[in-house]
Amino acid sequence: MKVLVTYFSQSGNTEKIAKAIYEEAAKAHTAELKKLEDVSPDEAAGYDVLFIGSPLHSANLAAPVKECLGALKPAAGRKMALFITHFAPAYPGQEMDEFAEPAKAACEKNGMEYKGCFDCQGYLADALHEMVKNKIGLDDEAWAGMVEQMTGRPNGEDEANAQAFAKTVLD
Numbered sequence: 008m009k010v011l012v013t014y015f016s017q018s019g020n021t022e023k024i025a026k027a028i029y030e031e032a033a034k035a036h037t038a039e040l041k042k043l044e045d046v047s048p049d050e051a052a053g054y055d056v057l058f059i060g061s062p063l064h065s066a067n068l069a070a071p072v073k074e075c076l077g078a079l080k081p082a083a084g085r086k087m088a089l090f091i092t093h094f095a096p097a098y099p100g101q102e103m104d105e106f107a108e109p110a111k112a113a114c115e116k117n118g119m120e121y122k123g124c125f126d127c128q129g130y131l132a133d134a135l136h137e138m139v140k141n142k143i144g145l146d147d148e149a150w151a152g153m154v155e156q157m158t159g160r161p162n163g164e165d166e167a168n169a170q171a172f173a174k175t176v177l178d
């Protein structure tokens with residue numbers, strides 16, 4: 008199968024997961040890894056499977072990812088899977104499903120099969136710590152715990168989990 012792994016990533020977390028998924032896909036398929044800004048809607052229609060990656064921005068897919076999903080062309084019989092990174096330690100499954108809504112809608116509109124969403128934690132860029140800490144109203148101790156929890160993420164285990172997810176999508 009022709010597989011495209013494409014992603015939007017500002018600080019490298021989603022890119023790390025994209026690379027892991029690409030490596031898995033390349034084992035048995037013709038796979039390509041591209042930044043979202045380098046993929047046109049016409050080009051995206053030429054693949055059997057699309058993996059699309061996004062950081063969570065204000066409890067939403069990043070704006071360029073939503074734009075890309077909205078611009079996809081009909082591609083009946085093809086598959087799409089999503090992968091998301093976020094700093095928050097856990098999002099209940101149902102909420103992640105909500106974040107994936109634009110991807111599901113794009114699949115429905117274009118006759119594609121939605122194959123699910125992988126997510127994991129990704130370290131929040133240092134420049135945003137003070138702002139986010141204040142916004143969610145955590146004291147120093149609680150924030151330090153949050154930072155400890157997200158430090159080093161995505162890690163090797165996240166990459167392995169992403170690869171296991173990719174395998175189920177491609178099998």
Ligand SMILES: Cc1cc2nc3c(=O)[nH]c(=O)nc-3n(C[C@H](O)[C@H](O)[C@H](O)COP(=O)(O)O)c2cc1C
Pocket residue numbers: 015016017018019020021022061062063064065066067092093094095128129130131132135
């Ligand atoms: C503008 C902005 C908004 C964010 N909003 C959220 C959010 O609502 N929930 C969350 O868990 N993480 C949020 N994050 C954190 C990122 O989703 C997280 O650090 C992600 O791994 C960054 O991925 P990247 O390195 O691929 O850009 C936000 C980050 C930015 C820059």
